[in-house]
Amino acid sequence: MPEQSIPKEAAYQIINDELMLDGNPRLNLASFVTTWMEPECDRLIMSAINKNYVDMDGYPVTTELQTHDCICSFGIFICRPWNFLQNRCVNMISHLLNAPIGEDDIAVGVGTVGSSEAIMLAGLAFKRKWQNERKAEGKPHDKPNIVTGANVQVCWEKFAKYFEVELKEVKLREGFYVMDPVKAVEMVDENTICVAAILGSILTGEFEDIKLLNHLLTEKNRETGWSTPIHVDAASGGFVAPFLYPDLEWDFRLPLVKSINVSSSQIIAQYYQFIRLGFEVSTCSFAFLSHYVMKGYRSIMENCMENAKAVKEGIQATGRFEMVSGDVGVPLVAFSLRDSSRYTVFDVSQSLRRFGWIVPAYTMPADAEHVAVLRVVIREDFSGSLAERLVSDIRKVVADLDGRWSRTAIVAEVKAEEKPGGVVAHRKSVRETTQPQEIDGDRRGRVDRKKTNGVC
Numbered sequence: 001m002p003e004q005s006i007p008k009e010a011a012y013q014i015i016n017d018e019l020m021l022d023g024n025p026r027l028n029l030a031s032f033v034t035t036w037m038e039p040e041c042d043r044l045i046m047s048a049i050n051k052n053y054v055d056m057d058g059y060p061v062t063t064e065l066q067t068h069d070c071i072c073s074f075g076i077f078i079c080r081p082w083n084f085l086q087n088r089c090v091n092m093i094s095h096l097l098n099a100p101i102g103e104d105d106i107a108v109g110v111g112t113v114g115s116s117e118a119i120m121l122a123g124l125a126f127k128r129k130w131q132n133e134r135k136a137e138g139k140p141h142d143k144p145n146i147v148t149g150a151n152v153q154v155c156w157e158k159f160a161k162y163f164e165v166e167l168k169e170v171k172l173r174e175g176f177y178v179m180d181p182v183k184a185v186e187m188v189d190e191n192t193i194c195v196a197a198i199l200g201s202i203l204t205g206e207f208e209d210i211k212l213l214n215h216l217l218t219e220k221n222r223e224t225g226w227s228t229p230i231h232v233d234a235a236s237g238g239f240v241a242p243f244l245y246p247d248l249e250w251d252f253r254l255p256l257v258k259s260i261n262v263s264s265s266q267i268i269a270q271y272y273q274f275i276r277l278g279f280e281v282s283t284c285s286f287a288f289l290s291h292y293v294m295k296g297y298r299s300i301m302e303n304c305m306e307n308a309k310a311v312k313e314g315i316q317a318t319g320r321f322e323m324v325s326g327d328v329g330v331p332l333v334a335f336s337l338r339d340s341s342r343y344t345v346f347d348v349s350q351s352l353r354r355f356g357w358i359v360p361a362y363t364m365p366a367d368a369e370h371v372a373v374l375r376v377v378i379r380e381d382f383s384g385s386l387a388e389r390l391v392s393d394i395r396k397v398v399a400d401l402d403g404r405w406s407r408t409a410i411v412a413e414v415k416a417e418e419k420p421g422g423v424v425a426h427r428k429s430v431r432e433t434t435q436p437q438e439i440d441g442d443r444r445g446r447v448d449r450k451k452t453n454g455v456c
């Protein structure tokens, strides 16, 4: 704490100047989280920023909006058997997710600050339910486990650690980067509290085959007498699939799907924040009711998919990359280098920063760690012209890295000739002598940090 104060204008300037050094959120293609909203939303934010919406007495209108007219937060945890929050917005979402409730019934669910919190709540509920059933049967209840794919978001690992549940991960393999339902069901045992499937994998945007999972698990439950349920982590796909693939069965239409978390802050709808202020209620209300509605959401998602297609085709046309993401899923493009012998996706990611783009590079989880990819998430505010710009900058980066490599090789050969005996340096070792720390250190760090390396 400084002893002396400075004028508030100067304090503002100092902080604002420092913040300018941050990346540009709109060019942050690593993030699923909304980085642009309508100007009217920004105005609503400013007018409600000083309201703490859990203070229902002080802010009854905000509370009213929350409980009757909008989705109340970012992550929504919706479940079947518990009834603890009568929220009309949860009701709207439940209908969107095909919960088997009549028009006059009330859905149950709760708003959370994000999908991580929603997942903690869902996981805890499954754990308690499993424990209570085991206790009632007089069976041991001290070794709960949960089955997921190795592609899950890091919050599932946190859930397992915080709440002492063994995480049983279905390993991936090259060319298959989502949970294999057959292997998942094989891993289920009497201590499994639930199988967690992802709608919109963080690695490739793909939807897991939840219908097949439901079918196989139903068979297993019938054979064993267990009642292992399914949770769907639809943080990124929950507001994509209902609009783009309404016939895809992944939600409450499947009997074993007992809970779903969805996130209105991902891809479209609303900014992310960690505390509960009034603005999130009013902006979400705006997003869901006044503006987007079903038709609006569908057209936004179609637009995102078109831009994703343009990016994908542009990248493919360079001839240097292999597509890792498919055509069905959340709008993202994941791709790997065809030839990584001279430079890697980490170099491409690093070089793109020069143009302002934040494009994460990461290695796949077990057992596909040898596959390294770049990922671009296409959000509502990513326009066709930005797509062209990105592809053109990727071309420049690749040309630059190619050029850098040839220059390095020429210098090395000249040096080798100068030496008595004329030892010819090995290409890889030449490069390591020019830039060993930055590239290897950076890459190793990313591998070590595994799922927290920018893919969240």
Ligand SMILES: Cc1ncc(COP(=O)(O)O)c(C=O)c1O
Residues within 6 Å of the ligand: 032, 074, 075, 113, 114, 115, 116, 117, 153, 155, 198, 200, 201, 202, 233, 234, 235, 236, 263, 456
């Ligand atoms: C599939 C999935 N699950 C969970 C999460 C965690 O969500 P949050 O950051 O809102 O806690 C994310 C975040 O990107 C995600 O993509």
